[in-house]
Amino acid sequence: MGELDEVAIIRHCQEKDMNAFNVLYERYAMKTVRTAFLITGHRQLAEDIVQETFVQCYTSIHKLKDPEKFQTWLYKILVRNCWHFLSREKKKYRTDFLDDAMEEQLKDPINLYERIDTSDEYLELHRAIDQLSDPLREVIVLFYFNDLSIKEISIVLDCFENTVKTRLHKARKKLEKDIGATFRSEQKAGEINEGVRFI
Amino acid sequence: MKEFDSFDMKIKNSLEQKAEAVMLPQHLREKIVIDIQSRSSHRSTGLKLVYEKMREMPKKYETILRMKKIATATLSLMIAATIVSLTVSEKARVWAKESIESAWIAVKGENGTYSLQQVPVEKAPNYDTTVTGTVMIGTKTELDKKNPLETELGITLPQSLPDNWKIQDKAVSKTQGNEQIKNQLEGIYIKGTNQLNLSVSKDEWWKNTSFHFTQENRVKEIKIGDITTTWYHTASPRYGYVELKDGGGGYNTNKPVGVDVVDGLSWEVNGVNYILWEYHDQTKQGELTPELAAKMAESVMEANK
Numbered sequence: 001m002g003e004l005d006e007v008a009i010i011r012h013c014q015e016k017d018m019n020a021f022n023v024l025y026e027r028y029a030m031k032t033v034r035t036a037f038l039i040t041g042h043r044q045l046a047e048d049i050v051q052e053t054f055v056q057c058y059t060s061i062h063k064l065k066d067p068e069k070f071q072t073w074l075y076k077i078l079v080r081n082c083w084h085f086l087s088r089e090k091k092k093y094r095t096d097f098l099d100d101a102m103e104e105q106l107k108d109p110i111n112l113y114e115r116i117d118t119s120d121e122y123l124e125l126h127r128a129i130d131q132l133s134d135p136l137r138e139v140i141v142l143f144y145f146n147d148l149s150i151k152e153i154s155i156v157l158d159c160f161e162n163t164v165k166t167r168l169h170k171a172r173k174k175l176e177k178d179i180g181a182t183f184r185s186e187q188k189a190g191e192i193n194e195g196v197r198f199i
Numbered sequence: 200m201k202e203f204d205s206f207d208m209k210i211k212n213s214l215e216q217k218a219e220a221v222m223l224p225q226h227l228r229e230k231i232v233i234d235i236q237s238r239s240s241h242r243s244t245g246l247k248l249v250y251e252k253m254r255e256m257p258k259k260y261e262t263i264l265r266m267k268k269i270a271t272a273t274l275s276l277m278i279a280a281t282i283v284s285l286t287v288s289e290k291a292r293v294w295a296k297e298s299i300e301s302a303w304i305a306v307k308g309e310n311g312t313y314s315l316q317q318v319p320v321e322k323a324p325n326y327d328t329t330v331t332g333t334v335m336i337g338t339k340t341e342l343d344k345k346n347p348l349e350t351e352l353g354i355t356l357p358q359s360l361p362d363n364w365k366i367q368d369k370a371v372s373k374t375q376g377n378e379q380i381k382n383q384l385e386g387i388y389i390k391g392t393n394q395l396n397l398s399v400s401k402d403e404w405w406k407n408t409s410f411h412f413t414q415e416n417r418v419k420e421i422k423i424g425d426i427t428t429t430w431y432h433t434a435s436p437r438y439g440y441v442e443l444k445d446g447g448g449g450y451n452t453n454k455p456v457g458v459d460v461v462d463g464l465s466w467e468v469n470g471v472n473y474i475l476w477e478y479h480d481q482t483k484q485g486e487l488t489p490e491l492a493a494k495m496a497e498s499v500m501e502a503n504k
Binding site: 037047051 | 206207211212213214215217218223234238
């Protein structure tokens, strides 16, 4: 089963072939758990979300007309479940993942620019990403972690591509501001950073 | 291919670094499979068949079909009303978080109508049963044959029951309770748009489900020859189901949307337990009466002499 291409595996899944479903699970489980974790910020919630997502995947896969769009379709279910679970657990699970040592480092008033060049930069970014609003964090995660295109993200989030671009732009600006990255140039509203090109 | 500048790479690396701390939970796949099978078993109670039957009905039944679809998709008579137990499936546990201090029950009023009440969770019945591994039979060819579990139990599900009820499907499922997994055979009988279930098992699994077929809900005993049957009557909250668009699935509501009444007749012959049951919205009239149920039980006993 593992040697079949994904379209064939999905076709088998649509016929309720559990072996095929297991193959899909193996391919996507880790990524979806990590995506849900990055979006929600909580491990246990991420597990519950992914469980629900795969169950819905199995029960609804017969409705997927184009198996080549499976990944986008799966992420769409995943993100919707993130919304649903988050809306019920709002703020309950938005915990700070940084331990005491990391907290201390962040309080250190040393020049932020210098800190960017040290291992603390990732801590800064972790915190800054965590502080983003849900919509901004979602696009950041889907774009950078899941490597989806703007078009794919617009399908997942069920919004216009311009909306995705705007959110990405806002998110990056906010991250830059939060970690004090002063070396970035000013951008016009709605434009994507010239360092990033979208295919 | 995306071309990232250094800041974009930092964002990407940061996310990947953070994500690496999360590993795939153990047993997640098993939980998913159990969840799939348990939801499939909801349909195995025959309401899916009712839908199919009702699709052949005139348009006037479409509203009923839609309401039953919403009600039935989430009605978990076999899964311990989820919100009252923290020991059932992961899905139930998530629901339970929503109102961890309280649960819903159906309470009978003086006029005989049930109303929904929220009570402290410790005052609600606590059942721990998950139905897994249900397999529907469905085809006429298969229905005519004897199912392996029928052979194992030494029984035959009759093709019909008195008062023009015909078998539409058989289902085999495992019921996982507090103790051990038990096998259960179910015959689904249809008359018009109504449905009855005849569940057969070597264990009295239904006592652990939200059917509430407990001592408290016994109404009376009915003798059929040498065999004593017991008539039960109970009620259970019914939860709504919100379906997401584009086939992304759905989720159950946390607050019940109505009350279902459940009536049943149970008996035991040669170590095999039977229960004939029907559930319906309390605002509608059910088909199963104690007298009809006794007549049906007698026909099942006759078929298995």
